[in-house]
Amino acid sequence: MTVFVVGPDDAGFFKRERTTWEFEDALNAAEAGDRIEIQRNYNFPVQEKNYTIEKNLTIYSASSLTHLNGEIFIKNGAHVKLENFSIISCQDKSNCLQVREGSSLEATNLSLTNMADSGENYPIIYLDASSYAQFDNLRVSENKIGDGNHRIYVENSTLTVTNSELNCKLYSSNSEINFENTSIDCSFSNTISVYDQSKIAFSHVTVTGGNAEKDYPAFFIKNSTAVLTYCVIDQNDYSAALCEKEKSNVTCIGSIISSVSLTSSKLILKEDCRILESIVLRSSSILNADDILLDGKDNGKINLFATDHSTISASWIGFAFESSPNIKLEDNVQFNVNELCILKFDSENDTFVLNDKNEYPILQECSKDKIKRFSNPKKEETNQPAEPKNKPRLSGMQQLDEMIGLETVKQQVKEFIAVAVLNKKRQEKGLSSTSQTLHSLFLGNPGTGKTTVARIVGHILYEKGVIAEDKLIETSRADLVAGYVGQTAEKTRKVLESALGGILFVDEAYTLASGGQNDFGKEAIDEILKFMEDHRSNIMIIFAGYTDNMEKFLETNPGLRSRIPNKFDFEDYSVEEMVQIGLLSLRKQQYKVDPTDYADLLKNNLSKDNDKSNGRWVRNLNGEIIKKQAVRVTASENYSDADLVNITKSDLDAVKL
Structure with a gap:
């Protein structure tokens, strides 16, 4: 093993040859198994650089934290050990760390910061292709770009993090994630997003964040498994801090969770898990527990709600307060709970009280007669064939294919979606991507399905993760244009803001430019143009109308045509x-x-x-x-x-x- 010492040039009058190295030179000269040591007084170049490592190396800094400006890419099956580094990037669309192509990283005392305050976030840590990363004492700083994409991205890989503080989100796809003694916080979107048969093991982990206004759970898990041991999932005033979907299976041991929502999933609670606000079960979900501590605050929410053939099993459920009702169940729900009770609760310290025997004192036993049962109204019986039970919801692309006619539009939509999805995937992997604007023209006669296709496009873009929300806001001239100077801009801006994260569908858009030079419609167009520029990655605007009239509409403002590059031609039905x-x-x-x-x-x-x-x-x-x-x-x-x-x-x- 050779040791390369990286430091300032030590050549002088008494030492004519330098014995230290520049970092990049040491990287190039080192062989597999060598060690690179950074002296305390060595300064990395101020200009950002990308350092690619494709061999097994140990890189150690003698300082408590040495600042490196740029990015480190670990590739081609390399195994790297890294200690005592602060990696800083000042650019958007950049990763501080990439571990790819079956490579591995062991890092101790590492700080990662992206200081860009505008543009678009790429993952600050990116792992893929059967790679492995292990961090002890990792700190990820907050980021000023509020696009919700400041994240650690793990795909088909393994990530282990201990004793760390992460101010970003975590995205996992078909990966194994192990966290211990760690906090993770993100308030722009989901703090944890878990997909595609991932396996999560958290011990003494605090998850804080999510975004209740935009309906983003703090911990979202789909078709995956998780074990949460003595963890906290903190997202107040929301109904799904832990949100499970599509055959997810989560086991919580001694954990505290603000709220839980299950859809076609299973939750197991052990060792006095505490749910602060509410539990909701849908679509044949299962809740199994030794016991459940459910605060049951009288906050206007049903504290335990279940429907669609779900099952609840527990030896007992203890509430902190009695509300009316605490529990509401559809008639088809199986409720196998032996005892319901109100427990002694210390409101000042916000905790359930234990007695000398380490038991929860019961203040009041609750009758199961107080559980509110309800039935969904049955459909009117006719001699029509019955709809199949549990009919699966069609995907957006399936809905598009099932539409009658519109073959040209279908092909245009599929090409549009393919480019949008590919760009997103390339961006997530830190690759350069072509600039794509989602704003579009829907041209054709009335009744040709423009609004329906717009809604389906929204479903598909949301399913593919291209837009943040599955919503379409329909608007027209009457919703945008006011009668006095200055009012139109404010009115238009409110409509635009309501569609952020999704799609704004402007029907008969040409009417905005049909009133002559003194018409306030032009004020609405100017406001839309400015908003399109300021929020190009966070909204899709569709302008719809007759083909000839829309062509005249584009000619009214030189900025319109360049900002609406996508055109969909809706032909008349045969x-x-x-x-x-x-x-x-x-x-x-x-x-x-x-x-x-x-x-x-x-x-x-x-x-x-x-x-x-x-x-x-x-x-x-x-x-x-x-x-x-x-x-x-x-x-x-x-x-x-x-x-x-x-x-x-x-x-x-x-x-x-």
Whole structure:
């Protein structure tokens, strides 16, 4: 093993040859298994540099913390030991540490800081491809870029962290994460995000943050497992500080959690776990516990709520307070709890009281008669085929594929989504990516599904993690333009802010530029343009309208066309497609009609009265048919259940032109 000493140039009058190294030179000269020691008085270059390590090395600083400006990339299966370093980056879109390609890192006393205050965050630590990183005494500083992406990113790898303080979020996909004696805090989004069969083991870990306003749980876990031993998950005034979804399985031992929400998942509570606010179970979830300490504060929330064939099993549940009710269960929920009680609680110190025998004194036993049971209203029985139970929700892409017609739009959407997802993946891995603006034009006649496709695009972008929220805000000129100078900008800004994180759909956008030079619509356009520039990565704006009118709209302001690069062309439906749309709509409303008779009617009326409103025209036709059917049926006092759903040829003939 060779030791390379990195320090200031020590050559002089009595020592003509330098015996110390510059750090980068030492990295290049060292062989696998060598050691690099940094002297106390050595200063790294002020200019940021990226240092790539592809061999097994130990790098040690004699100072308590040596500052390195730049990034360290560990690649190609290298094993690196790192001690006593502060790694600082001042640029956005940069990682302080990358561990990739089956490499490993053992780091002690490490501080990581990204000082950029604008732009876009890349992971401050990035692990992938069966890599491994172990940190003891790691400190990750806060970041000023509020995009919610200041994070440690772990994919198909293993991360171990002990005795550390992390002011960032953690993202895990198909990875193993082990934390001990560590705090992690992020208030921009989820503090912990766990996906794809990850395995989490936390011991004496405090998780703080999440964002209740944007519905981000502090600890979100999906299709994964976790064991939380003597941990704290802190997110007040929320119903899902620990949020489990899709067959997740979490075991909590002696832990304190603000609130819990389970969907198709399982939670096991051991050794007097305490839930501060509420527990919610949905979709056949399971809660098993030796006992449950549930504060049960009278805060307007149901403290224990369960539905959809879920199961709750415990020897007892102890509440701090009695509310009305503490427990609300759907009739199909299994509730296997032996005892309910109000325990002695010290409000001043916010804790349950233990007696000399280390037991919880019972102030009052609660009758199970106080549990509120409820039933979901049943659907009206008809002779239509029953909907399958537990029908899975279609993904956004499946919903798009099931839409009738729109083949051009479907292909354009798939290409648009592919680029957006690929850019996101490249950014997460710290790779350069093409700049993509999500803002789009939806061009076509009314009734061609523009709003429906916009909503589906939002679902897909949210499912793929490209946008933060699955929401679409629909707006038009009336919502944006006011009657006096200065009011329009404020009114428009409020609408734009309401759509942050999701999609704003501006219907008939061309009307904003249709009022002449003194119209306040131009003020709305100017405000939208400024907002698009300031929040380019946190909102998608869709401008919809007739093709010709939208072309004139783009010409009203030179900044519009360049800021809305994506164009989707919604073609009119063919006659056959309109027949399919009409029949599908009636079937969804549980009506029966002869398909041939319906097609003949639609083709006849369309040939005589086609206003080019596509799906809207079909809906109006169906509305007229249903009216005629209703008049016919109610004219008889003795109509059957079949009459409620059957549309006859006479009903169709009654609306024939």
